[in-house]
Amino acid sequence: MNLLYKSYFFASYQCDHSRSFYIDFGHKQIKLSFCQLLAIRQKLQAIDISSHFDMDLNSGGIEILSLCNREHLFVFDTLQVIDLKQLIKATFGILELNSLVAH
Amino acid sequence: MKDIVRQKIGINVDVMDLLNEQIAKEAHSSSVYLAMASWCDHNGFSYSAEFFYKQSAEEREHMLKIFKFINENGGTAYSPQVSNISHEYNSLQDIFETALDQEIQISKSINNIVTKCRKVQDYGSESFLQWFIQEQMEEENQFRRILEMFDLMGTDGLALKFIDERIKHD
Ligand SMILES: [Fe+2]
Ligand SMILES: [Fe+2]
Numbered sequence: 447m448n449l450l451y452k453s454y455f456f457a458s459y460q461c462d463h464s465r466s467f468y469i470d471f472g473h474k475q476i477k478l479s480f481c482q483l484l485a486i487r488q489k490l491q492a493i494d495i496s497s498h499f500d501m502d503l504n505s506g507g508i509e510i511l512s513l514c515n516r517e518h519l520f521v522f523d524t525l526q527v528i529d530l531k532q533l534i535k536a537t538f539g540i541l542e543l544n545s546l547v548a549h
Numbered sequence: 550m551k552d553i554v555r556q557k558i559g560i561n562v563d564v565m566d567l568l569n570e571q572i573a574k575e576a577h578s579s580s581v582y583l584a585m586a587s588w589c590d591h592n593g594f595s596y597s598a599e600f601f602y603k604q605s606a607e608e609r610e611h612m613l614k615i616f617k618f619i620n621e622n623g624g625t626a627y628s629p630q631v632s633n634i635s636h637e638y639n640s641l642q643d644i645f646e647t648a649l650d651q652e653i654q655i656s657k658s659i660n661n662i663v664t665k666c667r668k669v670q671d672y673g674s675e676s677f678l679q680w681f682i683q684e685q686m687e688e689e690n691q692f693r694r695i696l697e698m699f700d701l702m703g704t705d706g707l708a709l710k711f712i713d714e715r716i717k718h719d
Contacts, residue, residue, distance in 0.1 A: 480558065481625060491566075541554045545552050
């Protein structure tokens with residue numbers, strides 16, 4: 447397994463053998479197809495982090511995220527969401543870089 | 550490390566994002582044209598109403614074209630949410646002007662995606678978008694020609710009836 451990126455709370459990996467990806471959430475590691483990785487990316491992009499600093503919009507400062515067709519359910523606080531956004535962004539950056547050097 | 554991403558998806562991921570945004574824009578256009586059809590129907594411009602029903606269906610086709618392109622190439626297309634559809638217009642001329650402005654915005658948006666395609670060397674998506682560039686030029690021109698009729702004929706009742714009749718043949 448190749449480490450793609452390690453953020454403060456999380457880490458992402460690529461597994462060449464199974465042609466899939468892994469995200470280590472600390473307490474559990476989940477395996478993702480590329481499609482599922484795209485879905486996570488979409489969900490995180492859709493989260494407006496500024497709402498976490500608005501008492502009316504998101505008073506709890508919490509995001510509930512279901513992943514892989516509701517197979518996994520996560521509850522993240524503000525810091526974790528920021529960290530996860532960073533992880534996914536950087537992961538796709540590394541993947542793009544890898545595309546460039548691979549060809 | 551293998552390039553798994555490239556094995557799975559034939560288009561650039563950032564281009565895919567822009568194409569998904571374009572899906573939402575086409576869906577929005579489709580709904581706007583539907584609102585315009587409704588206005589025309591209520592105000593006695595039945596040929597213009599028919600014209601906008603057809604426009605609305607065309608925009609939905611554009612949306613589907615992009616939707617399928619993304620999915621066929623290993624990406625994920627997202628079903629769009631449509632909001633902010635106005636049903637209030639001052640006049641028939643106002644409707645056609647708004648329609649032209651909308652088409653111009655769509656043209657700019659398509660051009661913007663093509664620019665991105667070139668930047669990241671996604672030539673597949675660029676070639677897919679060529680059809681849209683052509684289509685936008687035709688649509689813009691169509692509305693331009695209709696607006697010219699208002700310049701020529703004026704906007705009194707009889708002129709409007711005449712213009713509505715002419716739109717049947719467009
Ligand atoms: Fe369109
Ligand atoms: Fe159009």
